[in-house]
Amino acid sequence: MNEPAQEWRASAVRQVEADPRAIHRLFPQAERRGGPGARRALLGALRGDHAVIRSLYEAGDSGERLAILAVLHELGLEDAAVALVEDALRTNDARLVAAALGPYGSTWLDDHAFRQGVLKCVFMSIPLAAVAGLDRRFDAELARMLSDYAAELRAAGRPVPRDVLERI
Structure with missing residues (x-):
């Protein structure tokens, strides 16, 4: 990462640590100005402030929502962000659906x-390999549902997807 991006990221993290509401201004420009991982750093600076994370998700575009979903498991929210995952599962954006079934959703x-x-x-x-914890969460009811869909x-x-055939 270049020096201006590092400086921007460090400054943005300090601003969010001082005032979590600053993230609403900084988050949309984070990837462009702070480079890859800048959104993750800003979310981490929130220290699990669920209300701010929720409002950021609700106001965000698909890329911003994807960034939030990707790091939920790192934010120490317990089950407070399940509604965000459920929202993503109601979309028709494959990236959001896959991210919703990442480590946090699982x-x-x-x-x-x-x-x-x-x-x-x-x-x-979406390949079933994208579903975090599938082996741990796979049960008889899910096997039945997949078998019915395959039928x-x-x-x-x-054709029945190969990864479904491997599960039923």
């Missing part, structure tokens, strides 16, 4: 929401 989503998220990944052609695909003369 840890905190209830069984039903997790299963529905996995099935949505299959619908959207629907076969009945329609459509």
Whole structure:
């Protein structure tokens, strides 16, 4: 990372540590001015301020929301950000859906929401390898759901994704 980007990032982190609301001004420009990882650094500077993280997510564009989802597991929020993950799972943006089933979502989503998220990944052609903790969370009900979906695909003369076949 070049020196101006390092300086911008360090200054931005100090500003957010002093006043968490500063992130609303800094976050949109973070990647451009502070380089890769700048958004992660700014989110870390919030020290788990869930209210600010939530408002930042709600006001963010897809790239900003993706950055938030990618680091939720590092922010010490416990289950406070599950609503953000559930929101991402309602989108049609494959990047957000995959990020929603990252380490945080895999840890905190209830069984039903997790299963529905996995099935949505299959619908959207997101490889199951993108789902964090799938082996740990895989259960008989998820196997049944995937098997039913595979039967629907076969009945329609459509191929069943290999990663689904490996699970059922």
